[in-house]
Amino acid sequence: xxxxxxxxxxxxxxxxxxxxxxxxxxxxxxxxxxxxxxxxxxxxxxxxxxxxxxxxxxxxxxxxxxxxxxxxxxxxxxxxxxxxxxxxxxxxxxxxxxxxxxxxxxxxxxxxxxxxxxxxxxxxxxxxxxxxxxxxxxxxxxxxxxxxxxxxxxxxxxxxxxxxxxxxxxxxxxxxxxxxxxxxxxxxxxxxxxxxxxxxxxxxxxxxxxxxxxxxxxxxxxxxxxxxxxxxxxxxxxxxxxxxxxxxxxxxxxxxxxxx
Amino acid sequence: xxxxxxxxxxxxxxxxxxxxxxxxxxxxxxxxxxxxxxxxxxxxxxxxxxxxxxxxxxxxxxxxxxxxxxxxxxxxxxxxxxxxxxxxxxxxxxxxxxxxxxxxxxxxxxxxxxxxxxxxxxxxxxxxxxxxxxxxxxxxxxxxxxxxxxxxxxxxxxxxxxxxxxxxxxxxxxxxxxxxxxxxx
Ligand SMILES: [Zn+2]
Numbered sequence: 001x002x003x004x005x006x007x008x009x010x011x012x013x014x015x016x017x018x019x020x021x022x023x024x025x026x027x028x029x030x031x032x033x034x035x036x037x038x039x040x041x042x043x044x045x046x047x048x049x050x051x052x053x054x055x056x057x058x059x060x061x062x063x064x065x066x067x068x069x070x071x072x073x074x075x076x077x078x079x080x081x082x083x084x085x086x087x088x089x090x091x092x093x094x095x096x097x098x099x100x101x102x103x104x105x106x107x108x109x110x111x112x113x114x115x116x117x118x119x120x121x122x123x124x125x126x127x128x129x130x131x132x133x134x135x136x137x138x139x140x141x142x143x144x145x146x147x148x149x150x151x152x153x154x155x156x157x158x159x160x161x162x163x164x165x166x167x168x169x170x171x172x173x174x175x176x177x178x179x180x181x182x183x184x185x186x187x188x189x190x191x192x193x194x195x196x197x198x199x200x201x202x203x204x205x206x207x208x209x210x211x212x213x214x215x216x217x218x219x220x221x222x223x224x225x226x227x228x229x230x231x232x233x234x235x236x237x238x239x240x241x242x243x244x245x246x247x248x249x250x251x252x253x254x255x256x257x258x259x260x
Numbered sequence: 261x262x263x264x265x266x267x268x269x270x271x272x273x274x275x276x277x278x279x280x281x282x283x284x285x286x287x288x289x290x291x292x293x294x295x296x297x298x299x300x301x302x303x304x305x306x307x308x309x310x311x312x313x314x315x316x317x318x319x320x321x322x323x324x325x326x327x328x329x330x331x332x333x334x335x336x337x338x339x340x341x342x343x344x345x346x347x348x349x350x351x352x353x354x355x356x357x358x359x360x361x362x363x364x365x366x367x368x369x370x371x372x373x374x375x376x377x378x379x380x381x382x383x384x385x386x387x388x389x390x391x392x393x394x395x396x397x398x399x400x401x402x403x404x405x406x407x408x409x410x411x412x413x414x415x416x417x418x419x420x421x422x423x424x425x426x427x428x429x430x431x432x433x434x435x436x437x438x439x440x441x442x443x444x445x
Contacts, residue, residue: 046430051398054398058276058279058293063272066272066275067272070264070267070304073305
């Protein structure tokens with residue numbers, strides 16, 4: 001590895017933020033380059049100095065002050081009312097009000113999928129996705145059938161997506177685990193075609209939306225849950241984002257997440 | 261458990277990190293305390309939006325944003341003085357005196373004073389955007405990805421900014437220690 005390039009990577013090397021092969025290359029270079037080994041030693045020394053003396057401790061009065069401020073905040077803000085479980089027969093204004101609430105909850109978890117969950121401002125894009133998923137879910141409940149291909153056989157449902165979706169969505173027969181496979185359909189979320197696999201647990205319909213994602217994370221991200229109404233679970237795995245939405249309870253939703 | 265109890269249980273353990281970041285960014289105790297309180301109340305109001313696994317970077321994002329808003333307000337109030345000048349030269353020394361009065365035994369103060377004062381001065385000379393990456397990485401041990409989330413930049417920017425911040429800090433420290441050596445002679 002060239003000294004210039006190695007020098008640029010020294011910080012990331014020390015921070016353990018390099019991929020294994022880069023790490024090995026930089027380590028090899030440091031072993032032979034005096035400039036770089038000195039730079040690493042300097043950084044190490046300064047890092048230790050900052051770690052040791054850099055922390056500024058809060059005064060003891062801060063914690064009681066924060067607790068008091070939170071008490072005041074609690075008094076002046078109304079806690080969110082629980083969302084009612086939706087019924088197919090509900091009237092339009094109620095459905096709209098519910099949709100708004102669920103959309104607000106969905107906003108938080110969709111931002112999660114976009115790996116910027118700590119950003120408070122919901123992007124336009126996330127708003128559109130959240131809106132579309134909610135609409136699609138409600139639509140599927142109102143239609144005669146939530147599926148375009150109705151089958152409990154994964155070997156029927158899976159090939160149906162081939163040529164229709166631009167990736168291979170997970171389709172599993174989980175009847176033995178208590179999630180009956182109803183089938184699949186295509187839907188539109190944020191102007192793109194997404195795959196939806198539909199399951200049923202007792203009387204609860206569960207729509208699992210899937211689309212390819214730029215999130216590299218292989219582990220599940222931020223599960224999100226609403227209160228008493230629709231529950232949403234969002235995760236991302238192997239380059240696919242999942243959003244499961246249902247009025248099923250959160251614990252059983254999570255069970256499904258682990259099974260998929 | 262109520263939402264508030266849950267919120268307190270999750271966030272209060274990170275009060276130290278929140279105050280540390282705010283202190284480094286704002287450089288005065290009073291402002292840092294106000295900013296932390298402001299951030300905790302905002303975080304509490306937005307708590308229903310938090311669904312992540314680790315609340316610390318989320319909380320630090322809010323603290324960071326509150327602090328930068330305050331720095332901007334200061335700049336507006338000062339009108340002509342730049343952000344970096346406001347937060348470093350004009351307040352660095354005052355801040356050090358301010359912090360020295362914090363709760364510490366005389367022995368601790370004596371042992372720590374020279375290195376600690378040196379570091380406090382050097383950190384105060386860094387622009388806030390450099391200071392925050394140093395604090396988040398070296399003191400709070402956040403990953404590049406977490407830092408990127410907190411400061412709202414791509415991971416690549418974290419890497420290059422951290423590199424520049426370290427180079428800058430090293431240069432300031434070298435300059436200061438050389439001055440000390442000359443003064444001692
Ligand atoms: Zn080199």
